[in-house]
Amino acid sequence: MNGLTLPVRATDDGGQMRDPLALLEAAGTAAITAAFGRPFDPVVRRSQREQFGDFQINGAMAIAKEVGRPPREVAQTIVDHLSLGDAVEKVEVAGPGFVNVTLRPSWLGAAVEAAASDARLGVAVVGAPETVVVDYSSPNVAKEMHVGHLRSTVIGDALVRVLGYLGHQVVRQNHLGDWGTQFGMLIEHLVDQGLDGGGIADLNALYQEASQRFKDDESFAERARKRVVALQGGDPSTLARWDALVAESQRHFEMGYARLGVTLEPGDVRGESFYNSLLDETVAELESLGLLRMDEGALCAFPPGFTGRDGTPLPLIVRKSDGGYGYAATDLAAIRYRVRELRATRIAYVVDARQGHHFAMLFAVAQQAGWLEGVRAEHVAFGTILGPDGRPFRTREGDTVKLADLLSEAVERAAAVVADKSPELSDAEQAAVARAVGIGGVKYFDLFNDRVKDYVFDWDRMLAKEGNTAPYLQYAHARIRSMLRRAEAEGCVPAGPVVVEHPAERALVLALLGFNDAVHTTAQHLEPHRLCTYVFEVASEFTAFYESCPVLRAESDALRSSRLLVAALTARVLATGLDLLGIETPERM
RNA sequence: GCCCCCGUAGCUCAGCGGACAGAGCAGGUGCCUUCUAAGCACUUGGUCGCAGGUUCGAAUCCUGCCGGGGGUGCCA
Numbered sequence: 275m276n277g278l279t280l281p282v283r284a285t286d287d288g289g290q291m292r293d294p295l296a297l298l299e300a301a302g303t304a305a306i307t308a309a310f311g312r313p314f315d316p317v318v319r320r321s322q323r324e325q326f327g328d329f330q331i332n333g334a335m336a337i338a339k340e341v342g343r344p345p346r347e348v349a350q351t352i353v354d355h356l357s358l359g360d361a362v363e364k365v366e367v368a369g370p371g372f373v374n375v376t377l378r379p380s381w382l383g384a385a386v387e388a389a390a391s392d393a394r395l396g397v398a399v400v401g402a403p404e405t406v407v408v409d410y411s412s413p414n415v416a417k418e419m420h421v422g423h424l425r426s427t428v429i430g431d432a433l434v435r436v437l438g439y440l441g442h443q444v445v446r447q448n449h450l451g452d453w454g455t456q457f458g459m460l461i462e463h464l465v466d467q468g469l470d471g472g473g474i475a476d477l478n479a480l481y482q483e484a485s486q487r488f489k490d491d492e493s494f495a496e497r498a499r500k501r502v503v504a505l506q507g508g509d510p511s512t513l514a515r516w517d518a519l520v521a522e523s524q525r526h527f528e529m530g531y532a533r534l535g536v537t538l539e540p541g542d543v544r545g546e547s548f549y550n551s552l553l554d555e556t557v558a559e560l561e562s563l564g565l566l567r568m569d570e571g572a573l574c575a576f577p578p579g580f581t582g583r584d585g586t587p588l589p590l591i592v593r594k595s596d597g598g599y600g601y602a603a604t605d606l607a608a609i610r611y612r613v614r615e616l617r618a619t620r621i622a623y624v625v626d627a628r629q630g631h632h633f634a635m636l637f638a639v640a641q642q643a644g645w646l647e648g649v650r651a652e653h654v655a656f657g658t659i660l661g662p663d664g665r666p667f668r669t670r671e672g673d674t675v676k677l678a679d680l681l682s683e684a685v686e687r688a689a690a691v692v693a694d695k696s697p698e699l700s701d702a703e704q705a706a707v708a709r710a711v712g713i714g715g716v717k718y719f720d721l722f723n724d725r726v727k728d729y730v731f732d733w734d735r736m737l738a739k740e741g742n743t744a745p746y747l748q749y750a751h752a753r754i755r756s757m758l759r760r761a762e763a764e765g766c767v768p769a770g771p772v773v774v775e776h777p778a779e780r781a782l783v784l785a786l787l788g789f790n791d792a793v794h795t796t797a798q799h800l801e802p803h804r805l806c807t808y809v810f811e812v813a814s815e816f817t818a819f820y821e822s823c824p825v826l827r828a829e830s831d832a833l834r835s836s837r838l839l840v841a842a843l844t845a846r847v848l849a850t851g852l853d854l855l856g857i858e859t860p861e862r863m
Numbered sequence: 864g865c866c867c868c869c870g871u872a873g874c875u876c877a878g879c880g881g882a883c884a885g886a887g888c889a890g891g892u893g894c895c896u897u898c899u900a901a902g903c904a905c906u907u908g909g910u911c912g913c914a915g916g917u918u919c920g921a922a923u924c925c926u927g928c929c930g931g932g933g934g935u936g937c938c939a
Contacts, residue, residue, distance in 0.1 A: 724877080
């Protein structure tokens with residue numbers, strides 16, 4: 275165990291720490307440093323069993339080995355040096371050298387009050403904000419968005435929200451596929467049809483027709499190739515159609531983003547074409563660094579450690595043998611631009627896991643070029659959405675599923691549930707709830723598992739009222755809101771001091787105080803499922819609390835005020851947590 | 864061939880160096896004159912793919928194997 279690598283957990287500087295984990299880590303580290311003259315990771319964890327208290331400090335066993343003393347003695351030494359004031363009720367050494375910590379109810383209550391009076395709900399802003407470029411969504415021009423774009427868009431947007439909430443400067447980058455040889459056939463086809471590229475109802479049809487003709491009609495294919503040259507050469511009428519095509523596609527994307535509730539805006543678009551003017555200088559720089567050489571007619575980089583089928587070095591092809599630049603050149607120009615112009619200190623590529631190899635090579639070359647000094651470039655990989663047959667998700671006819679159709683079906687299915695469960699709501703409100711539940715269901719289902727894994731698309735599960743789903747979470751939130759409205763009508767006001775007595779009350783409070791940690795670890799790992807797990811825990815603990823702890827009918831006014839405050843904080847944590855995931859929380863449902 | 868990812872309860876998955884492995888779904892048993900039952904409580908269910916190794920301690924780290932998926936020079 276390396277004692278020098280300490281967990282970096284941001285804490286607010288607003289006085290008393292409200293996150294028990296952060297508090298214990300700070301106190302644990304201080305105690306260890308004081309006792310042993312150097313810091314070790316105190317290894318603070320939530321206790322899995324009630325008998326072991328609320329938290330445990332597990333570092334003693336590892337430290338014992340380092341300092342050559344018995345583990346229980348080390349544990350006791352840590353306990354002796356712990357300075358936690360009135361935060362703890364009981365600290366004891368147990369087993370081979372565990373330190374079990376039970377927090378004092380009064381401290382927990384005060385911490386909840388502090389979180390409730392904080393606009394950030396106890397979530398600290400990072401001490402050292404980074405400039406984080408997040409590359410996500412990135413659909414292709416002249417194609418409608420389909421399921422293949424769902425994951426990047428949804429995961430990327432959740433990450434962007436989380437990072438922004440923590441005070442990082444986030445730069446969204448929608449790396450549109452707006453350039454490449456396919457535009458030759460598309461534009462040539464437009465010309466043949468007498469179209470200028472605007473107002474196209476069915477982009478997919480356009481693409482399919484063009485692509486069909488390209489395959490079947492050699493003279494068309496020849497003209498398409500010439501059209502590519504014209505486009506690259508900046509021919510005005512060709513460029514005008516290309517522009518129109520891009521603008522038309524963007525209109526479609528904007529509609530999709532609006533329906534999905536995604537924060538991407540037109541200004542975030544920096545498509546492949548944006549880098550055209552930077553390709554020459556990017557490649558020239560790599561050449562001057564001696565990183566490129568000709569191989570089989572192509573200009574390549576050979577980052578160390580990558581070998582192909584036959585064991586020979588594997589190239590990253592920067593310039594193709596036909597003289598044109600490939601996607602690697604664009605990606606290299608983009609990484610350079612993001613570091614130099616956007617001043618990124620962290621770059622996250624929310625892209626399909628299947629491109630892992632490409633990104634590994636890309637980062638390796640960028641590293642060799644010296645572009646990643648002090649910059650973390652990460653491939654935020656995600657798995658494939660599968661159909662019931664275990665193959666990539668498609669329609670019964672074998673076509674890709676259009677995102678617009680998928681979202682429509684989600685809302686329709688949700689609407690049926692709403693009509694069944696909440697007939698008392700107005701039509702307009704039912705429709706709004708159906709949208710929130712349907713879209714939220716799709717998004718949450720995409721977020722709640724470890725992103726690198728594939729998952730099987732399943733309508734029934736993502737819209738299920740029970741279990742770890744968006745509807746369950748939204749419902750939990752809505753019932754709290756309902757209760758709070760009633761409290762207000764009855765003139766009851768949430769107020770401290772917060773009583774932490776009942777086991778369910780205590781469990782809920784501990785969950786609420788974990789918000790800071792949940793958001794920070796999500797940002798560190800760029801894994802939204804961690805936040806999902808957290809939000810579900812809060813909702814579960816709340817419903818348990820709700821069953822066993824009367825709020826409005828609490829046995830005393832003081833208890834009622836206290837529980838109202840806990841409930842109000844719960845609603846805000848749920849709403850904020852879900853909002854960070856990009857999911858709406860209706861007031862009633 | 865080589866590289867990457869995955870293999871945990873019937874199903875879908877958390878956990879990824881710490882005390883007897885957790886949750887949801889499905890199954891079983893209860894709970895609506897009481898704050899929204901789109902809910903809750905209790906319960907059945909596991910050689911953590913297999914075999915070695917490191918460690919006081921391994922589902923978690925290392926090695927090898929088995930099974931599944933993906934990638935592997937001019938598409939992105």
